[in-house]
Amino acid sequence: MEPTTERPLPVQGDAAPAADAAHAAQATAGTGHPPVRLLFPALILVMLLAALDQTIVSTALPTIVGELGGLDRLSWVVTAYLLTSTIVVPLYGKLGDLFGRKIVLQAAIVVFLIGSALCGVAQDMMQLIVLRAVQGVGGGGLMVVTMAAIGDVIPPAQRGKYQGLFGGVFGLATVVGPLLGGFLVEHLSWRWIFYINLPLGAVALAVIGAVFRPRTAHVKHVIDYMGAAWLAGALTCLILFTSQGGTILPWTSPQLWLTLLLGCVSVAGFIHEEQHAVEPIMPLELFRHRTFVLSSLIGFIVGVSLFGSVTFLPLYLQVVKGSTPSGAGMQMLPMMGGVLVMSVITGRIISKIGKYRMFPIAGTALVGVAMVLLARLQIATPLNQMYIYMGLLGCGLGMVMQVLILAVQNAVEFRHMGVATSGATLFRSIGGSVGVAAFGAVFSHGLSTRLEKVLTPDVELPQPLTPDVIHHLPPVLHAQYLDAFAGALHSVYLAAACVVVLSFALAWLLQDIPLRKHQ
Structure with missing residues (x-):
């Protein structure tokens, strides 16, 4: 027998009943309305927790291996979370449409907090990997359901400024994660990387339970x-x-x-x-929807650009400029600032003028220009000049990421909002995974090829080749290595620039669908 649960009403466009329109107006009467004023910071906090856990562990990995062992399984501490959080993204989108986003978001937070607590008490590497996978099951839901939840309480015409803040938080977490992880490891313990989620998640859970009031109706459901x-x-x-x-x-x-x-x-x-x-998890009719397909493809390429950049820029700063891991994190602030500021500005402009097509076009163009400039980085390039390049990249990303989500939510029927949001987010997550892997292969091949050309057969580089070891190489060998490193990095960003050109071309195909005034 099929259970009965809550589900958002399938209301769409200007045909919404007067009662629903009044309800939407009441729920979204500006930022001064107490529930929205309380709910939105809680959703921001949930988004921050989910995004942080994608990157916060990276700087703690050497310390974790030193205590738990398992060097050969080190990468799976990151991959396990990425894998499960990506897999469940479309599932949460569909479950939110079927059961109502409040209960699904609360369940995701609980699973995430349980996984975080268990990760903090892991006694060996295999336990930590398994528990990171559990944490990812919750983490995947946090990101996508929070974005869909805004669609329940904010009409599309006003949603841009809220989605812009989400984009800023995502960019902030991507850059600050490694820096915060390094700080916690240095001053407390690697286990606090996971424990810190508990009080913050508990606050968000309490606020969401008290003030989140999505429109719901009782319907029967079938899970695919x-x-x-x-x-x-x-x-x-x-x-x-x-x-x-x-x-x-x-x-x-x-x-x-x-x-x-x-x-x-x-x-x-x-x-x-x-x-x-x-009840398909991802209705195939969405792939006949022009806005959804284009936003997903552009989001995939943006994911490639974002995660590829965040992976290799700190590496350049540590190897070439001699920065510490935490120092490299601080030097990424221009990129984070660009994402944050431009996401907020773009969101507010969209809410005011009711059009969004121009921003993905301008944003992808700016990202392409930034990639070309980063491909010209030399060993002697001043840091101030590099900060300008990173700021341009951040501004371009800030003009694209959340605008694509807004475009999808505005274009699809309300009953598909959750699954469409999760679909667009899914493609960006997959893009990030593909970007890191593909750019890593390009970089490794370029570095090894260049080193083979300049090093004589009797020269053997020490292993592991950490930034500190590189800095202590003999002067001639050090200069040869940095030349090869810079050349390999050029290949990465030139390849990224070529990929971004495709997203720029796709952005011109987007349609400027007028933003709906209510759900």
């Missing part, structure tokens, strides 16, 4: 379990392929290409299942 299984298999294979290719496994490995083949089979199975499911 087979679709979920096929989707999980497809995303697992894709992320394993991109994270292991060229690093854990060589590109010639049969095992690696078998993983990709299984992923393609899973995609075919998912498409077949969604054609016949009563």
Whole structure:
């Protein structure tokens, strides 16, 4: 027997009943309305927790390995969270549409907090990896349901300024995560990277429970379990392929290409299942929607650009400029500031003029220019000049990321808002995973090729080649290594610039659909 649960009413556009319009107006009567004034900071906090846990662990990994061992499984501390949080994104979107976003968001927060607490008491590397996967099951829901929740209480015409703040928080967390992780490890313990989530998450949970009042109605539901299984298999294979290719496994490995083949089979199975499911996880009709397809493709490329940049810029600062890990994090502030400021400004302008198409076009152009400038970085490039390049990159990203979510939410039917939001977010997450893996392969190949040309066969570089070890190389060898490093970095950002050109072309195809005044 199918249970009865809460679900947002399938209200759309100007045809909404007068009562619903009055309800939306009452719930969104500016930022001065107490529930919105309390709810929005709680949603921001939830978004911050989810985004931080994608990057905060990176600076603590050496310390964790020193205590728990398991150096050979080190990368899985990050990959386990990324894998599960990406897999569950479309599931949470669908569950939010079926059950109502309040209960689904509360459940995601609880799972995330349980996973965080258990990660903090892990006794060996395998335990930590498994528990990070549990934490990711909750973390994937935090990000997508918070963005969809804004759609429940804020009409599209006013949603831009709120979505802009979300974009700023995402950019802030991406850059500040490694810096905060390093601070906690240095002054407390690596376990506090996970414990710090508990009081913050508890506050957010309490506020959301008290003031979040989404519009709901009782409906029967059917969960597409087979679709979920096929989707999980497809995303697992894709992320394993991109994270292991060229690093854990060589590109010639049969095992690696078998993983990709299984992923393609899973995609075919998912498409077949969604054609016949009563309540599909990701309705295929969304892929016939121009705005959704374009926003997802552009978001994928933006994810590639964002995570690829955040991965290699701190590396350049530590290896070439001699910065400490925490110092490199501080030097990334121009990029974070660009994302934060431009996300907020863009959101407010969109809410005022009611149009958004120009911003992805301008933003992708700015990202492309920044990538070309970063491809020209030299060993002697002044830091002030690099800050300008990073600021331009941040401004470009800030003009694109959350605008795409707004465009999708404004274009689709209200009953598909959650799953459409999660779909657009999913493609950006996959883009980040692919970007880090692909750019990593380009960088490693470029560095090794250049070193082979300049080093004689009798020269052997010390291992592991950390930034500190590089700084203590003999002067001639040090100069040769930095030249090769800078050249490899040029290849990465030139490749990124070429990819961004595609997103710029796609942005011109977006349609400026007038923002709805209510749900």
